[in-house]
Amino acid sequence: MMASRTVLVYDFSVSLDVVEEFMYRHSRDVVNRLRLSRILESARRLAPERVPVYISDVDALMMQYYDGGRRRRFIAFELKNMRKSVALKGSYVKVNGKQYELHYYFSQMAGIDFYYIVRVGDSYYVWNVKRAPVEFKWMGDRSKSTYDYYALIPRDFTAKVEDEELAFFLSELVFKG
Template sequence: MASRTELVYRDRVSVDDAFTYFKRLVRDAENRVKFSRALQRARRGLGVHMYVTDIDSLIFQYLSYRNVRGFRFTAFELKNVNPRKAIVDGMLKVNGKQYQAHYWLSKMAGIDFYYLVKANENFYIWNVSRIYPEFREHGVGDAKDLYAFIPLEDVIKVEEWELPGTLRLLLWGDKL
């Protein structure tokens, strides 16, 4: 069976292994919906307001560098967006409630939390603990919601081929 690790590290993966991996992703999405619905039912009548979000990737790193030992966490939210809809008046638009949850998690836990937003061939990257955006309602009908608007001048814009070097710099700076 193909795992995400196999897809990352193996040069070739069989079609069967790839389909097995994608079936797992679908089941994972189904479980997330079931979990969210169960939480909604559990809170009925309690007057509890909540917002469910996930973290796309969480890095747990053992540190052992220059006699410094310990560990650190870094979280990532990965997004694919249509730039015609997500870039509004020189600002990048993302879900506001989710952004607020990620911002407060980064502050309360004392961890770096990066957004990596892919729009066409470019990635827009920023650390939520360092950028507090403008929040406002946007959209019409079902698409009307609270959004966070991040000025493009405050984010790092890189092409896909530059992403590994940029991540290396953000995560480890000049240590490597």
């Protein structure tokens, strides 16, 4: 398997103009997310009372239509790419606690399914935040700046899916479920 830069060097079917446009739009998207977060933080600081907030995004929000478009179903997704040493702690999958709390409460209040998809190497751990138990815990090493608030999801409540099977798995889960 060639490295992605090598593929772009030798595969002339991918125009450099297309790559440049993609990179430009992607970087603008990152800047826009940061800009909106800063504006929301500035607005919070202008409020008469200090209200604690946590700002996060959702990687994908999907709407499915049923019955010729009369009924709709909303599903949210969060995709993480993590190293094995970071994501897997004993019999748990570990993710950012504050973000997970926000996604959990969002799914509960909105009444939608919210799936976490955590890529670890060539495998993915997939679960619905409404159906998986979670333990929130402060952990890490303060001297290495890794001490933070984490969500621990038991691996028994996740599906481990290999890279080449993820599309089929999601098709079964989302479109036939």
